[in-house]
Amino acid sequence: MKYQEAIIEELLTTAFQDETLRNAYYEAAQEKMFKKGDLLLEQGQICxxxxxxxxxxxxxxxxxDGREITTSFCFASDVVMSLESATRLTPSPESFEVLEDSLVEVxxxxxxxxxxxQFPVLEKVWTLSMEAYAIWLEERLASLQFATAKERYELLLERYPQIVRNVQLSHIASYLGITLETLSRIRAKG
Amino acid sequence: MKYQEAIIEELLTTAFQDETLRNAYYEAAQEKMFKKGDLLLEQGQICxxxxxxxxxxxxxxxxxDGREITTSFCFASDVVMSLESATRLTPSPESFEVLEDSLVEVxxxxxxxxxxxQFPVLEKVWTLSMEAYAIWLEERLASLQFATAKERYELLLERYPQIVRNVQLSHIASYLGITLETLSRIRAKG
DNA sequence: GTCGCCGTTTGACATATATCAAATAATTAT
DNA sequence: ATAATTATTTGATATATGTCAAACGGCGAC
Structure with missing residues (x-):
């Protein structure tokens, strides 16, 4: 899972002005440092x-079939979680791997x-996040359904340049649903 | 948008035992008959x-590029709406066409x-629907990202046989992200 | 019943992308 | 720094799927 939006951020900022909420949250949350290569969650485990x-x-x-298919990239302020596993308490269909040393709130x-x-405003944030995530998935689905490899790469470059800058080709390639050789050639030609 | 789940149905059934809610809902809702070919919503309009x-x-x-890409099929008890357009009041990225004469609650x-x-239980239903829809989209995304055309067709046949039974090939093909000729050949070979 | 219209199937060929293999280039460890 | 590992590029070839065109089949209008 991932996805944050301006409206949601604002709502959260407002919500955190409530001291009761803030205290309750920081009592529940814990900051942790993870190292490159760590797994936050492993396929098959419950999230x-x-x-x-x-x-x-x-x-x-x-x-x-023995090869890794990348489903998402998450950066600062994104939320990492298997929605399916967390809400239904079923084995997670995906793993989450730390790509570089990361500070995480758990x-x-x-x-x-x-x-x-306890706090309706947090329930509201959750609902808005679900809506935003579903809309984000719809968009990604449309791009996979009928765009060519080149179009998909260019869309990624336009919408999420930080992915292209920070992540190794093989991961980007599987995220786009193509092989890394094909991606390399697309980049070479421009 | 689409997607319903057992848990959500149950919650709705319970909710409708509340007479106030039931009256409020039926005052707001309207049953309408639509004919084959009608558009419930047109791309570019606000939902x-x-x-x-x-x-x-x-x-x-x-x-x-002048051709229709099918994004979803909806049947009895499914909800038809552009989530993006309805929640953000932006132009709908998709149209919805009635495939056969249909009775619809508007x-x-x-x-x-x-x-x-007004009714928290309906808010809960909405949130659960968003979760279910996002999970459904994740699954569909995975199938488009790395399954072959044959695998995607077989998955559709297994999970949603009513689509294959009721809908013409050209729509199923674009839903799977392939041409109708390719789909026809997949079916011929088995 | 026959005609005409769709939807489907089949064929020949074109193209995008995958696969396998090797050569470079860039990082990381020693 | 140097070696060792890992990531990327490039090449030759295979394969899946797309494109264009024609034939076939069912089904409603008349």
């Missing part, structure tokens, strides 16, 4: 924590559920 | 209504927002 990236980068991926999914129940 | 299918079938699609997005504010 029990919600990770908010304060700095660094994380990649979501799953294994198919809250357990259970505690998060309590906080949402 | 002002939420349509719940009571019977029949609807297809979502958008135009790309509520305005504005009224729906009021009802959600």
């Amino acid at each position: 029990r924590y919600c990770y908010t990236l304060l700095s660094g980068a994380v990649r979501g991926f799953y294994l198919k 809250v357990s999914v259970e505690k998060l559920t309590q906080l949402r129940a | 002002r209504y939420c349509y719940t299918l009571l019977s029949g079938a609807v297809r979502g699609f958008y135009l790309k 509520v305005s997005v504005e009224k729906l927002t009021q009802l959600r504010a």
Whole structure:
């Protein structure tokens, strides 16, 4: 999972002016440093924590026929979590790997559920995040469904240049649904 | 948009035992019959209504380079709406076309927002629907990202046989991200 | 029933992308 | 710094899928 939006950020900023909420949240949350290569969550495990990236980068991926398919990239202020696993308590379909040393805020999914129940504004943030995430997925789906490899790469470059700058080709390639050789050739030609 | 789940259905059933809610809802909703070929929403317009299918079938699609790309199929009890357009009041990226004569329950997005504010259980249904929709999109994304055309067709056949039974090939093909000739050949070989 | 219209199938060929292999280039460890 | 590892580029070839065109089939209008 990932995705943040201006409106949501604002709502959160306002919400955190409430001292009761702030205290409850910081009691539940814990800052942790993760190292490059660490796994925040492994495919098949149940996702029990919600990770908010304060700095660094994380990649979501799953294994198919022995090779890794990248599903998402997360950077500062993005949320890392398997939505499916966290809400249904089923095995996660994907793993999350730390791409560079990252500072992360960790809250357990259970505690998060309590906080949402206790503070309606957090429930509202959750709902808006779900909407934004679904809309983001719709857009990504459309780009995979009928754009050529070149179009998909150019769209990524336009919308998410920080991915192209920071992440190795093989991960970008599988994110775009192509091989790294093809991606390399697309970049060479321009 | 589409997607319904057992848990959500149950919650709705319970909610409708509340007479106040039931009255408020039925005052806001209106049943309408649509004919094959009707457009519930046209690409570029703002989505002002939420349509719940009571019977029949609807297809979502958008135009790309002059050809139609199918994004979804909806059947009885599915909800038809452009999530992006309805929540952000922006032009809809997709159209919705009625595939066969359909009975539809229509509520305005504005009224729906009021009802959600008035009845927390409806807000809960909305949130759960967003989660379910996002998870459904994640799954569909994974299937488009790295499955072959044959695998995608077989997955569709397994998970949503009613689509394959009821819908013409050209729509299924663009839904799978392939041409109808390729789909025809996949079916011929088995 | 016959005609005409769609939707589907089939064929020949073009093209994008994958695969396998090797050569460079860039990072990391020693 | 040098070696060792890892990432990227490039080349030759294979394959899946697309494109264009024609034939076939079912089904409603008349």
